[in-house]
Amino acid sequence: MKNFIEGSHAVAEIVKKCRPGVISAYPITPQTHIVEDLAKMIADKEFEAQFVNVESEHSAASVVLGAEATGVRSYTATSSQGLLLMAEVVFNIAGLRLPVVMTTANRAVSAPINIWNDQQDVMAVRDSGWVLLFAESIQETVDLHVQAYRLAEDPRVMLPVMVNMDGFILTHGMEVVDMPAQEEVDKFLPAYKTAYKLDVDDPKTMGFLADPDYYMEIRYMVQETHREILKIIPEVASEFKKAFKRESAGLIEGYCLEDAEQIFVAMGSVCGTIRDAVDELRKKGKKAGMLKVISYRPFPKEAIIAALSKAKEVAVVDKSISLGGFGPLYTDLSSALSSLGPRMPKMSGFVVGLGGRDITLMTISEVYEKLSSKQTDCAFLGLRQELLGGVNG
Amino acid sequence: MVETLFKPGHTACAGCGQAIGARLVIDTAGKNTIIANNTGCLEVFSTKYPESSWGVPWIHSLFENCAAVASGIEAGLRFLGKKDSINIIAQAGDGGTADIGLQAISGMFERGHDVLYVCYDNEAYMNTGIQRSGLTPTLTDTTTSPSGTGSEGNPRPKKPMPEIAAAHGIPYVATASVGYPQDVQKKVKKALSIKGPKYLQIHVPCPLGWRHEPGLTFDVAKLAVETGLYPIFEYENGQMIPRKIAKIKPVEEYLKVQGRFRHLIKNPEAIKKVQAIADANIQKYNLKAEA
Numbered sequence: 001m002k003n004f005i006e007g008s009h010a011v012a013e014i015v016k017k018c019r020p021g022v023i024s025a026y027p028i029t030p031q032t033h034i035v036e037d038l039a040k041m042i043a044d045k046e047f048e049a050q051f052v053n054v055e056s057e058h059s060a061a062s063v064v065l066g067a068e069a070t071g072v073r074s075y076t077a078t079s080s081q082g083l084l085l086m087a088e089v090v091f092n093i094a095g096l097r098l099p100v101v102m103t104t105a106n107r108a109v110s111a112p113i114n115i116w117n118d119q120q121d122v123m124a125v126r127d128s129g130w131v132l133l134f135a136e137s138i139q140e141t142v143d144l145h146v147q148a149y150r151l152a153e154d155p156r157v158m159l160p161v162m163v164n165m166d167g168f169i170l171t172h173g174m175e176v177v178d179m180p181a182q183e184e185v186d187k188f189l190p191a192y193k194t195a196y197k198l199d200v201d202d203p204k205t206m207g208f209l210a211d212p213d214y215y216m217e218i219r220y221m222v223q224e225t226h227r228e229i230l231k232i233i234p235e236v237a238s239e240f241k242k243a244f245k246r247e248s249a250g251l252i253e254g255y256c257l258e259d260a261e262q263i264f265v266a267m268g269s270v271c272g273t274i275r276d277a278v279d280e281l282r283k284k285g286k287k288a289g290m291l292k293v294i295s296y297r298p299f300p301k302e303a304i305i306a307a308l309s310k311a312k313e314v315a316v317v318d319k320s321i322s323l324g325g326f327g328p329l330y331t332d333l334s335s336a337l338s339s340l341g342p343r344m345p346k347m348s349g350f351v352v353g354l355g356g357r358d359i360t361l362m363t364i365s366e367v368y369e370k371l372s373s374k375q376t377d378c379a380f381l382g383l384r385q386e387l388l389g390g391v392n393g
Numbered sequence: 394m395v396e397t398l399f400k401p402g403h404t405a406c407a408g409c410g411q412a413i414g415a416r417l418v419i420d421t422a423g424k425n426t427i428i429a430n431n432t433g434c435l436e437v438f439s440t441k442y443p444e445s446s447w448g449v450p451w452i453h454s455l456f457e458n459c460a461a462v463a464s465g466i467e468a469g470l471r472f473l474g475k476k477d478s479i480n481i482i483a484q485a486g487d488g489g490t491a492d493i494g495l496q497a498i499s500g501m502f503e504r505g506h507d508v509l510y511v512c513y514d515n516e517a518y519m520n521t522g523i524q525r526s527g528l529t530p531t532l533t534d535t536t537t538s539p540s541g542t543g544s545e546g547n548p549r550p551k552k553p554m555p556e557i558a559a560a561h562g563i564p565y566v567a568t569a570s571v572g573y574p575q576d577v578q579k580k581v582k583k584a585l586s587i588k589g590p591k592y593l594q595i596h597v598p599c600p601l602g603w604r605h606e607p608g609l610t611f612d613v614a615k616l617a618v619e620t621g622l623y624p625i626f627e628y629e630n631g632q633m634i635p636r637k638i639a640k641i642k643p644v645e646e647y648l649k650v651q652g653r654f655r656h657l658i659k660n661p662e663a664i665k666k667v668q669a670i671a672d673a674n675i676q677k678y679n680l681k682a683e684a
Contacts, residue, residue, distance in 0.1 A: 021468075021469065021472035021473070022465060022468045022469055022472055024465065024468070048472075049472065050468035050469075050471055050472050052464060052465070052468050052504065053504070054461065054464075054500055054504075055496055055497070055499065055500035055503070056496060056497075056500070058457075058458065058461070058496075058497070059458065059460075059461035059464070059496075059497050059500055062454060062455070062458035062461030062462045062464075062465060062497065063461050063462070063464050063465035063468065064465060065454055065458075065462055065465060066429060066452070066454075066461070066462035066463060066464065066465025066466040066467075066468075066469065067465035067466065067468050067469035067472075068465075068469075069452055069462075069465070069466065069469070070427075070465075070466055070469030070470055070473065071469070071473075072468075072469040072472050072473060074465070074469075088455055089454070089455065089458065092454050092455055096452075096454070198427045198450035198451075198452060198466060199450055200424060200425050200426070200427065200449065200450060200479055203424075203447065203448060203449050203450045203451070204450055204451075205440050205445035205447050205450075205451045205452075206450075206451070206452040206453070207430075207436075207440070207452050207453030207454055208440045208441070208442035208443070208445070208453075209436065209437050209440055209441050209442060209453075210442040211441065211442070214442050214443070
């Protein structure tokens with residue numbers, strides 16, 4: 001059924017339809033509407049679940065860790081500082097191979113405090129072992145949640161999945177959404193069953209101490225699973241297409257790539273703006289295209305190389321920055337494309353939209369203009385020079 | 394061999410009070426129990442991959458979150474409709490309880506989860522090498538509160554964890570000592586018969602950190618109680634019931650058998666300070682048995 005709804009409400013609605021047994025969360029802007037909606041749905045007996053109001057995000061993550069360890073499908077959502085406070089538990093959930101699903105309403109991190117959107121928060125847990133998926137639209141956010149549980153609980157996976165949605169832009173934006181029906185979701189996502197749980201009839205020890213004789217192999221197995229997930233994500237997306245009669249998610253998505261010479265690469269809602277920018281450029285006869293990265297971890301290196309190998313120039317648009325280094329997506333792409341050797345396209349990195357700075361068609365056309373000039377590693381676009389004083393010379 | 398849910402073969406030190414305490418707790422709770430364990434000696438010496446001492450489902454996540462993990466386990470079992478038949482125990486050392494884990498414990502108490510929280514109090518961070526915690530007693534020599542020409546050791550009193558727990562209005566709070574194993578068993582049994590959050594703090598000597606003979610674990614534990622330095626009591630529905638001491642002993646008897654207090658032995662003023670703490674406990678908790 002199609003409805004014009006807010007992103008957070010759409011997420012709450014689809015999470016409800018995924019039937020988690022335990023939800024735990026701590027409020028943080030802009031995640032709040034999601035968990036408020038879920039609390040109300042439970043209060044109204046729209047579905048049965050335990051809602052655990054905790055005293056911190058560290059405990060929210062710990063509660064879903066414990067609940068998931070009893071073999072119960074669990075859910076949490078957070079943002080920014082909340083994700084940073086959770087970080088220790090986030091790593092632990094992946095290490096324990098618990099298939100938790102979490103929504104991150106992506107937001108800038110302090111200092112200075114800023115509640116608006118960028119994608120700096122998730123980068124703090126980039127290396128945790130979680131599958132990291134990025135949504136462009138509210139529709140895609142909804143579809144990714146259904147796929148996230150299916151993927152996480154796949155016996156070949158057994159790893160947590162995070163669905164990233166840009167704070168405010170997607171959480172508080174409104175869109176016409178094709179909301180899957182409960183029966184459809186139930187069919188696509190059967191009840192979670194596992195033998196890997198805390199069970200008094202089959203007592204297991206979870207969370208061992210592993211010394212140097214064992215630790216490295218256990219970490220390697222997570223890495224190997226991520227390699228496997230690169231094959232499973234397209235499988236799940238194709239099953240999704242069969243079940244819901246529309247295409248959504250996958251590892252990457254291309255736009256006007258066939259003959260593209262200049263390709264923008266980005267993640268999340270900015271891809272919508274880039275689509276429009278590509279249309280404008282195409283009208284002017286420019287061979288522009290876009291590559292959207294949906295699965296950031298695992299990083300789909302082969303798919304990206306295949307999509308970009310014929311490009312002349314690649315512009316990586318990052319909404320976060322590894323301070324002292326480069327945009328994280330730029331770094332990953334550079335590393336992936338370096339295997340092309342002399343055929344490697346000219347790569348430029350741009351940092352945009354930090355702390356909610358608007359990214360407009362003008363911003364993207366500025367990226368395009370700069371592509372033909374000197375190669376750049378991490379050019380900040382849209383800086384207000386008058387504020388920088390002596391800093392920028 | 395004695396049937397136990399805490400199997401031998403673990404790597405605890407000889408005379409480890411925590412190993413004795415943990416075994417008493419789980420063997421009293423029985424096999425229908427799930428344990429969430431904070432980081433610490435107990436976790437390290439009982440679950441070195443690929444071996445485990447635990448005969449019940451057991452999970453370790455992090456240093457400070459066993460109360461929250463246990464809350465999640467409880468919520469999961471509640472969702473499954475299995476809570477009433479299964480005990481949940483969250484357990485940790487004194488640092489994992491009174492310092493880094495306090496916020497998560499407070500949350501678990503406030504939310505009313507049906508979980509027994511057990512703190513094995515050996516009065517310092519033993520796993521990392523005997524550093525001071527919030528439950529290290531006054532004038533103790535630890536590696537981060539060393540005695541020296543300008544210091545008599547830890548300057549601060551023990552954090553009143555049982556009172557902090559009781560202030561949450563939870564139905565059962567108790568202290569115990571491995572020096573009195575039957576008392577520990579009785580309290581575990583009682584705690585698990587009560588619905589809601591429970592707090593049990595067990596005094597567990599650490600021969601390595603306290604620097605006493607491994608064979609003296611029970612004697613040292615008993616001396617802590619008999620001197621009034623470790624008051625044993627129960628808070629049930631706001632009512633405090635002490636375990637009375639028949640013959641109160643001077644603190645010196647307790648201090649002199651432990652290296653962590655050796656610096657006090659030739660310092661009568663310091664001993665007076667420790668005696669004052671014991672005297673205050675005896676009065677506050679009404680520990681003296683009627684003649």
